[in-house]
Amino acid sequence: MQGIDNIEHRKLIQIFEKYKYEAAALKAASEEDAKICRNMEELDVLYNCFKVLLSELQRCTREYEMKKKSTRSIIHKNLRKIKAEVEKKS
Template sequence: MQGIDSREYRILAAAFDKLESVSNNATSKLEESDYSNTKKNMEELDALYFRFQSLCSELGKCIQEYEVKKKTLRSLINKSNRKLVSELHKNKAVNPL
């Protein structure tokens, strides 16, 4: 699974912040359509990035729950197998064929 590069996102966010800062202080403005398109895309990128972070966190919790459940189940299976093998050995010792 390919993730989103947090460093790359921070670089883009910083570049956008710089664009906003320069745009506010500049005498000649960008065309409104260019600026609003850029701003809209940055907002969508922010939303996707935060959604990705949320899903990664949720996935991490799921992985931890899976690992705990797997270890518990493995332990139960091994315990049951040992008990059954022990019973088979006792039965063979009592009733040899």
């Protein structure tokens, strides 16, 4: 699974802020400026969505690991009981 690099995202935001500052100095908003602003807004929304999903995935992974350990423990316990019963019958 490929993730989104937090540092790379923050650097992109810094570059965008610098761009906005420089563009504001020119006081001439272009179509490209509007497109860049929309794209950055969309990137922020997607990044925040990614962080939420990553958190959910981590929670799910922890729950899976706990359930796996619990289930494995129960299986091994019951296998030992079955093995003991089989040995008694033999």
